[in-house]
Each structure stands twice: as C-alpha cells, then as structure tokens.
Amino acid sequence: MNATDFTVFTATYNRANKLSKVYESLCQQTNQNFEWIIIDDGSSDNTEDFIKKLLVKSRFQIKYVKQNNGGKHRAINKGVQMASGELFFIVDSDDHLLPNSLEIISKYWKQVSSNSQFAGVAGKKIFKNGNDVGDKLKTEILDCSIIERRYKFNINGDKAEAILTSVMKKHPFPDYPNENFCPEGLIWNRISLEKKIRFFDEAIYVCEYLEDGLSKNSIRNRKTNSNYTLLLYSELSKNKQVPLFFRLRAIVNFWRFSFSNGKSFNQKKMMLNNPAFGTILFPAGFFFHLKDYFFDKVKISQ
Template identity: 25%
Template sequence: MPNEKPFVTVFTPNYNREHLISETIESILNQSYTNFEYIIVDDGSTDNSWDIIQEYAQQDNRIKAFRNKKNLKIVKTRNKGFKLSSPKATYFAIIDSDDVAISKRLEIQVKFLEKNPKYGLVGSNKYIIDENSQIIGYRNYPLSDKEIRKTITIYNPIAQSSVLMRKKVINMIGYYDQKWKFCQDYDYWLRVGRFWKMKNIKTPLIKYRISKNQVKSKSIKDTIIYTYKIQEKAIHKYGYPDSLLNKVYRVFLRVILIYPKIVYILYRIRFSKFPF
C-alpha cells in the first residue's frame, strides 16, 4: 500500500519466548498492510530471545528493538510500548510474543477504523493454537458495540492480542493501570468504553497460543480475583450498569474462588469457550 495510508505502530512485549518469537515477528512482517513500525520490547529475557529479535531488526528497518535493563514485568513493559510509539502513528496494534497474526489483520482493522470514526478500537475473534501452531479451538466474542457492552461487566469481551486502537484513545485514556497485576487489559477496555465505541471482527485475525504450562490453578484464581475487583470498579466508579445478571455472576465468582481447581479443570476441557 502507498505511504499515504495511516501509519501504524505494532507492539510486541517479550520475555523468554525464544522458541515462539520468530513466528510472531514473521506474521507481522508478512502483513498485507505495510505502512507500520514494529516495536519489540524484550523484558530482560534470560534465553536467546534478544539475539533473535536483534537479528530480525537488522534485516528489516521497520523493527525497532528495545531491551529492559532488568525485568520490569508485563504491565510496565506494555506501557513502555505505548511511550515508544512514533508521534506520526495514527493507530496502535498489539500482538503478544507467543501469538500469530493473520496476514490481512492490519489491513482489515485499519479499513474499519478509517470508515468508523466513533470507534476507538477494534478486535476480533481468534483461533486457539497449541505449542506446535496447530489450530485446536476457536473463540467467539461479542461483535457489535451493543453486544460488547452487554457482556463487558460480566467478562472480558476483547482479546488483547487482536486489538488495533486509535492513538487518540491512548492520548485520552492514558496507559495501563500498573496496580493490576492481571487483567490490566480488561480494565483498559472498560475505560475506553466510557468515551468510544468498540468492535470485534467476526473473522479471526489472530491465533492465540495455549501451552501445556500456561494455565495454572493459581493463575486462574488470581485472574478471578482481579476480574471481580475490576468489575466492581467499573460499576461503582465508571458508572457501568449493574444488572441482576451482573450481580449473580459476581456471586458466582466469589463462590468459585473457594474451589479454583474446578475452574482449572473446566478450563482445560473447554478453554476455547471459557469466558476469562
């Protein structure tokens, strides 16, 4: 595409993903939409990730590689990506270092936001892949702004790795809240939704990877705790409506916190349909 097309920042945070980062990088470099910079921030990896990232950066000048001197953890690293985005960028895309973008992802999402100025961000449905990049599942999300708002105080209806947002949104909303160790993206979408419409594309635009060691009972319990706290904040601080269904669901969250092992088993059986 010609350079008069809107400029996009694509951002990937990385930590110890030497066996996966190449596939992620190549999925971005092979996008049909080419007017972008690709910022990769390595969070002090102890494996060979940084060497791999540097090698790609030497081959393609769209890649801008940065490395944290020490491990800052994911939220600070994500916020660093916001800060490093070029001032000329109109849009900001996210892709995590174990996920894969479909080749027309940026093209489809930029086209949507260009045609719909009231929308602050656009995500998509996603494929679920295993450690060998084989598709093993599929995750549907609510598509329209109306559908997203019906569910956003019940569960996170937007896949972070699928998001393309306006830089105007970041300038207005700010960065991720660093107090949220988990679910910081969920809080961010709730903040965005106060001022902008949101959309998910029906066609899956990313492949989201699930590894054998990724899902742990403890991490699910922590996710539930943060989900509950963020929902309470959305209702009592941001003014989102508190329906009977929302209240019942939050009671459900409190109950399953007592038995997180059950949630872990359910997640392993049908993770592609699980709402967290």
C-alpha cells in the same frame, strides 16, 4: 491514516524460540506501514541476541527495550509511551497474524475513523486449526463497547483489538508495587465507558494458549496480584453497562479473591459501590475461596 498506521506491540519473556513466528507473519503483511515495538520483560534466554539480528535485516522499523521483569501491563504502558502508530495492536509472543491482517484492520478503521465515538476496531482470533476463539458475531459488523459485546450481545471470548494509541495513552494501567499481573479487562472496561469498537467477523489473529501463558494461569494470577484483582471487580460491580446479575457476580469474585489481600475488611468493603449490599454476598465469596483452596490442595497432592 497517519504516517505510521500501526504500532504492532509484543511483550515477551523467555520466548526467543517463539518470536520468529511473529516476525515472519509481520514480514508477510500486505500493509507494511507499521512499526514493531518489543518490550522484553527481563528475559534470561537469548531474546536480546535474537532481536539484535532482526534489527540488522528487518525491512520495517523495530523498537526494542529490555526492562526488569514487571509484567505485561507495565510492558504495555512502556510500549504505548513509545508508540507512533495511529492504532495500537497487541500481538502476543506466542501468536501470529495472517498475511492480510493489518490490511483488513485498516479497511474497517477507515469506515469509522472520522467518528469520535469509536476507539478502534476488532477482528476474530482463531486457533491454529482454524476454529474460532470464543463466539462468532451474529452479524458481519457490530458497533458497541467491549462490555456491551459480552454482556448485552452475549458474545464471549477474546477478540483482536486495534485501539487508538491516543486512547491507550489516556488509559494507562495502574501500578501496584510487587504485583506483576493486571487483567487487561480493567483497561478495556474503562475504555468501554467512553468509546465503542467496530467488531468485524473476519479472522486476523492466530493464537496458541501455552501452558505457561497468562491465560492458562488466570486463577493463580488473580490470587497473587490481589490489588489489581479487587480493583477490576470493584469497578465492574459499579459499571451500569453490566447487567445486575454480572455485577453481583463481580462482587462475589471480589470477596473470593479478597482473602489474598492485606487490606482490612472495612477497607475492602468501601471499594464496593454499595458496601452494605456487598457484605451480604461475602459468604458466597468465602465459599468460592474455600473451593479454590481445596482444589489447589488436591492438585498439589496429585
């Protein structure tokens, strides 16, 4: 591998009390050939002071940048620009790694690194109690795209992907002003059109989904960041790796969240691969929009 095997990347926002867990897990890594890039997305807590202390005592390189609040996707774009590691590995600020995580990743990457069909490798995420996040692989190793893993092999749930930095540089997140949440699936789906991942059935990542985290607020984020949402579902509806049923469901979700977007009906319709067929599914999308609306009303009244 390269002079620096890994760029471990963390985007953080007001999580100074959580970052020590990430740092401690990096200190314990059996493979120390990495850099840690931290993009502070406009924190108002003592994150900056905490990182300054780490910069003095850390045995490994830490690159820290504080920017105006712009969302995780913009932080990732910045981190990718700064990265010097061969593989780019995202570790969220409320999660941490097992002591041999980077060593395990390196082992599997060496098996496929000479094959240009591969963009990276991915291992298992587990909860703090040791239970798997999502579905287990049916084999010890699975070589496929991220989309195929879910839709062809029916393995759902988050995995811990380490992706070639060169591939990440080729696929930056788009930038819609005034929207601060872009689903990471948009980029993973684009990478899936070109490259495969070696998935392996070993735990490398311990996660905790916090109440204020992105995963816990998925519906709200998709509503308030509708340009990204419509782009995600329009591209998914056109992706031939995705079975027809799920492409149709993507169209339904496209219309479901379209009511939060200011584009005209015709502008939205033209984002779909088959505008006429897409229009047929508009009533289903409207139904789910109403369901979301009344569910929100009930939550507010409670």
